[in-house]
Amino acid sequence: MNMTAGTNLNRGRSERNSRAKRRILRFMLLAAVCLLGFCTLRWVLFDRAAIAEQQGIIIAGWKSAVRQSAVTPDKFTPVEEDARPTGKIVYLTFDDGPTEWTGKFLDVLEQHGVKATFFMQGSQLKRENLQRFVKRAVQEGHYVGGHSMSHQYKKLYEEGEFVSEMKENLALIHDITGENPHLVRPPYGSAPGLNNKQIRDQIAKEGIKIWDWTIDSNDWKLKDHPEQIVENIKKATKVDLEVVLMHEKPQTLQVLPEIIEFFQKKGYRFGVYNDSGHFHLNFQKDHRL
The missing domain is CATH 1.20.5 (Single alpha-helices involved in coiled-coils or other helix-helix interfaces)
Structure with a gap:
């Protein structure tokens, strides 16, 4: 190769x-x-x-x-704000009944087609001659809640009898009307009476609800000046949802038609408390009550 x-x-x-x-x-x-x-x-x-x-x-x-x-x-x-009714609404509330005036209050409310919320006191509920007015109030669509048995500040708040008195009070309303209300109004308001959280814990545990007010008419001390009751309410009316504190007094009865007319002209509708639609309204701002 x-x-x-x-x-x-x-x-x-x-x-x-x-x-x-x-x-x-x-x-x-x-x-x-x-x-x-x-x-x-x-x-x-x-x-x-x-x-x-x-x-x-x-x-x-x-x-x-x-x-x-x-x-x-x-x-x-969440805060139960959603339960609050919308629009302009006013709750007329009357304390310290039943009295000899209860029937006349019911007459005026019926004439104007208005429902109201009554906070009735145990010592008065025991008076059999007044119990027919309690039954009538419920039958006509009003709400009857509790206002204690004694209305005594010391017993309710200082001696801690608030819950026991309210339970007895609500039981009396049940015995008379057959209803089972849960709402009460603390005598003298929840502040300062219910500053004690232990008492509020007891209230919450029992399922009792508390309502104070947004407008104090001061009607109880205006026996000779019923016109001032109306002025007090007019001056204090500021928001869409108002709860007016009044009492079963003759001076209040006298100006009740004028009070109703005032709110009607302001565009308010009249509400009545309902347990199923509860929303908190207490000076303690305790959302459990």
Whole structure:
């Protein structure tokens, strides 16, 4: 074999080796691309689904925890503002009944098509000659709530008899009317009488509800000046929801038609308390009551 032939042979072998190496490299590159594609596809189809599922589990657990927290007392409990009626509404309320005037108050309210809320006192409820007015009030669509048995500040607040007296008071109303009211008005208002949280805890535990007022007519001390009762109410009327404190007094009865007319001209409608639609209205701002 001459030198030229040997050289050509070596060159041929070298080219074949080079082509083989290139084929191997192309094969390895293709295999790497395929493997990368497979891994990517698996992540898209499986791993992301698993992650999403895991995220869903986490979110569901978080929502469950929030729901459980929402019913835990004093945690995430919304203020019951949604229960408040909308629009201009006034609640006429009368304390210290029943009295010999109760029937006449009911007459005036009936004449004007107005319902009211009465807070009646246990010592008066025991008077059998007045119980017919209590029954009539309920029959005509008014609400009768409690106002204690004794109306004595010391017994109710200093000696801690508030809850026991209100329970007895409400039981009397049930015996007379067959109703089961839960609303009471604290004599002299819930402040400062119910500053003691222990008493408020007892009230909440018993399911008793408290209403104070937004307007104090001071009618009880205006025997000779009934016109001033109306002026007091007019001056104090400022917001869409008003609760007017009055008493079963002859001077109040005298100007009751004028009071009703005033609110009608102001565009108010007249509300009557309903246990199922309770909203908090107490000077202590205790949303449990």
